Amino acid sequence: MSDVDIHHLAAAYVLDALDPRERDEFETHYGACDVCRDDVVAFRRTLAEVAAAVAVPPPAAMKERVLAEIATTRQLSPRVAATADVVPLAGRRRVGTWLSVAAAVVLLAGIVTVLGLARRTSTSYADELAKVMEQDDATVTSLAPADGVQGTFRVAWSEHLGTAVLIGEGLPAAPAGTAYELWWFPQPDATDSPDSPNADGRLAMYVLDAAGDGNVHHVLDLPADPAAWAITLEPEGGAAVTTGDVIFIGAVA
Amino acid sequence: MRARPGVLPPDAAAPADGDAASALLRRAGRGDQQAFAELYDVLSPLVHGVVLKVVRDPAQAEEVTQEVFVELWRTATRFDGSKGSARAWASTLAHRRAVDRVRSEQASRERQQRDAAAAIRDHDMVVDEVEAGLDQARVRRALDRLSELQREAVELAYFGGHTYRDVAVLLGVAEGTVKSRIRDGMIRLRDELGGEA
Structure with missing residues (x-):
């Protein structure tokens, strides 16, 4: 899908008219695209107007049922500042050819599983x-993963190709x-603020299929020189800086 | 390395929308059940209307509406007014849950075997119901300003709960055409009804 095409999906997205694969692609994109995020916010406001025009009060008895149910339903914890520590890296270390062959052998079983899953979901992911x-x-x-x-989540990447592949498996549906x-x-030496990720450090957002098969497979453009990767839970529209707890984290060995 | 806390502390999030529903949802986010009860009064016709349009079956629509409100309650702690009003969020959630419901139903009924006649009846029924149900002149006028294909595409997607690929089948036009009509239609609606911040 070309860049132009994906910008044009905001309208179909707010109408819930994309198929799951396109929806994932769009969500990946729009988390990092100000134009599309503005479109989504504006279109949702428009649809709220349309929705108001077809308003129908539910049966009166429903209110009591709803209030009874929420009285025994725990609310999600509000966003909490992330506090996970990452072991700082002494410096950039490139994995040598010999080591990467060894690593590839060790990883083989996992990768085969991933490829098997990938064929059912997205061939471009498997190919990449x-x-x-x-x-x-x-x-x-x-x-x-954090405790509990x-x-x-794994990230496979090649600087030579400029491509990273995110592989999430066995995940519970995001709340x-x-x-x-x-x-x-x-990398610590690649930025003025080495101690924290910043807005530029944000890659993108990936939302699990509502069907909840628990797998997330995405192909990304590799950011320059990553030192570590982390996963947080964020509001669905994406966050410009981390607001949720770091639930997965890994430093580049 | 320490991740930086979010830019939006829960209470400092200045509401971009100053509306009552958003204020109630923020109070509900602090566990205020009375505020949520008031929010229910304000938003339940909006939520149920959307759900009913998409789901059609009244009993199922009630289940979905109830699910939507419980979800609004659970997630109220994370409501961020800068990303849209409570009304917009509630109608988004309502539509999404309604569509989830009809699509899982369809999947279980082997929708691949849908016959063309049923599809056409479905289409006419949706459009008729929508036309009959619009009680706000402003929205009706805005929809009337769309081209016929734009309006049908948007209505079949929103009220019919169809994907744009299904809309293409229903209207007998190319998928790319539907995609661009949906986009053009939404831009036009946005310009007519507001939607810009």
């Missing part, structure tokens, strides 16, 4: 992952109104 893993500089970072967090969001941390 295969291309990345063929590179001499292929690197895979497994992100460590289910599922796995309603929230989405998993991926962040990258620049």
Whole structure:
């Protein structure tokens, strides 16, 4: 899908008229695109007007049912400042060819599983992952989950290709109104503010399929020189800086 | 390395919308059930109207409307007025849950075998119902200003709960055409009804 095409999907997106694959692609895109985010906000406001024109009060008895149910329903914790610590890196280390071959062997079982899943979801994802893993500089970072967090996230990438592939599996559905969001941390020597990710450090947003198969597979343009990757839960529209707890994190070895 | 806290502390989030519903939703986010009850009074016709239009079946629509309100309650803690009003968020959630409901129903009924006659009846019914149900002259006027294809495409997607690919089948036009008509139609509606910040 070309860049122009994806900007044009905001209208179909707010109408919930995209198929799941396109919706994922658009959400990936619009989290990082101010134009599309403005479109989404404006179109939603428009649709609220349209919705008001077809308003129908529900049966009176529903109010009591709703109030009874919320009285026993716990609210989500509000966004909390992220506090996960990342082991700082002494400096940039490129994985040597020999090591990457060894790593590839160790990872093989996992990658085969991923490819098997990928064929059912997106061929471009499987192709891109295969291309990345063929590179001499292929690197895979497994992100460590915070205590009690289910599922796995890995990022496979090649600087030579300029491509990163995000592989999330066995994940619980993101709580309603929230989405998993991926962040990258620049190398300490590559930024003026080495101690924190910033708005520029934000990569994109990936929302799990509502069908909830628990898998997230995305192909991204590799940001320059990543030092670490992290996943947080954010409001569905995406956040410009991290607001949720870091639930997965991994430093580049 | 320490991730920086968010730019929006819960209470400092200056509401871009000063409306009552958003204020109530923020109070509900602090656990105020009375505020949520008032919010229900304000938003329930909006939510139920959308759900009913898409789901059609009254009993199922009630279930979905109730789900939407429980979800509004659960997520009220994270409401961010700078990303849109409570009304916009509630109608977004209502439509999404309604569409989830009809699509999971359709999937279980092997929608691939949908026959053309049923599709055409479905289409006419949606459009007729929408025309009959619009009680706000302003919205009706705005919809009337769309080209026929724009209006049908937007209505089939929004009120019919169809994907744009389904809309293309229903209208017998190319998918790309539907995509651009939906976009043109929404831009026009936005210009007629407001939607700019």
